[in-house]
Amino acid sequence: MTSAFGAPTLVWFRQDLRLSDNPALRAAAERGAPIVPLYLLDEETPGDWRPGGASRWWLHHALERLGENLAGKGLRLLLRRGAATQAIPSLVGELGAERVVWNRCYEPWAIRRDREIEARLKQANIAVESFAGNVLHEPWTVETGAGKPYSVYTPFWRAIKDRPVEAPLKAPGEMQAGPQAAGERLEDWGLLPRSPDWAGGLRETWTPGEAGARGRLGAFLQHRVDRYGRDRDRPDMDGTSGLSPHLHWGEITARQVWHATQRHLADTGGSAEDAWSFLNELGWRDFAQHLLYHWPSLPDETWKPQFRDFPWREDARAYRAWCRGQTGYPIVDAGMRQLYAIGWMHNRVRMIVGSFLVKDLMIHWREGERWFWDTLVDADAASNASQWQWVAGCGADAAPYFRIFNPVTQGEKFDPSGAYVRKWVPEIAQLPDRFLHKPWEAPAQVLQRAGVELGVTYPRPLVDHKEARRAALAAFEGVKKGAA
DNA sequence: TTTTGAGTTGTTCGA
């Protein structure tokens, strides 16, 4: 089965669905041996952390694009399904491959899996090479003066911000194809939603794939990065990069984004402050990977032990109202509906809805984490877990427990004209600005003129924020005493 | 070892 050019190399694609700046692919291409590119739908990933609905939609399209891009270089993407620890070694045998390469992932289940596969392959005398994954700096290369991992962001950032970032690699040219093996058809994986097809908003919003990622980065650098510091907090404006899902799936790398931003700054003399506040967000992304690598229980367990006894409430009705954007707090509902419609929510609003779930409703942060996992196209174990723990106040580098977002104040401050709420909560769009973020305070006449009937066309507030805040503070007080 | 300064994203209250 081996070609005249020798035994093939298996290039295993995972969260690196791109050709450019792909160290594993690059290394395989440079060896000159024939290449078999593979994507494996891994059935060994723990059930809670298999791609959710929105992620599956993204993955489908990302694989289509990757397949086309590889075809352009003479390769055919092989699709398989199965338990990776079995499937990879057995495919290697089937192909007569003598080498397997991949780019690293940092989720605990991925690390376990990769170690096991590496051990099996090496036992069979197969060469295995792994390369840096999609981060600026790998998690173990950043440590405190005492040789320990960081658990506070600011010193972590100080430690990396001036460190050189590896220059991105070019995509390989034409490559030598390895032997054909029987693969599956993407359509048969059922990654796309049917009956109902809820992906309309996703299709209108996103362009999965390497070209889509590059396009987004280009537009961001051209139009938005120079105002990033101001606009990034405004859900009513198009002020963020929108790169998160592309970064998660590795259609673009943090290294590419880092260097492109630096180049933009050097070439255009744009605002350094704004550019650096964007680069700082890449720092946060690395920090989340760093935390997950060093504290692998982060997605499942409350990081600060004293919070394990926090009196979380079971309230299926309130949880459902939150998920569906029916809490009666317009900014919260707008965010949750945006999420459901397009698979993404503005970062500022993520904090507001998170604080509301955890502190106003006192529902466990893991419930929020789970919903986000299923509905976000950028669902990423590290970022998702660290942000939920942050907002709940129980994580590494947590928000102080008394930092409880007021959904009315936040709405008025960051969506001052109400454009965001009006877009996503159209049934109250006719309300005047001064009542838009607090419809329950509007006089009956104003409500009537706007065609709003509270409790009928739009819900009354699920809880009274002032009261809920008091209750949350009291509960946090209890956790503190419990620890003492 | 001890000390010191500091810590993403907020709110409320009272002057």
Added chain:
DNA sequence: GTCGAACAACTCAAA
């Protein structure tokens, strides 16, 4: 309307 202080104490990171 605007401003500063209080909210709590703890732990991290570095000197």
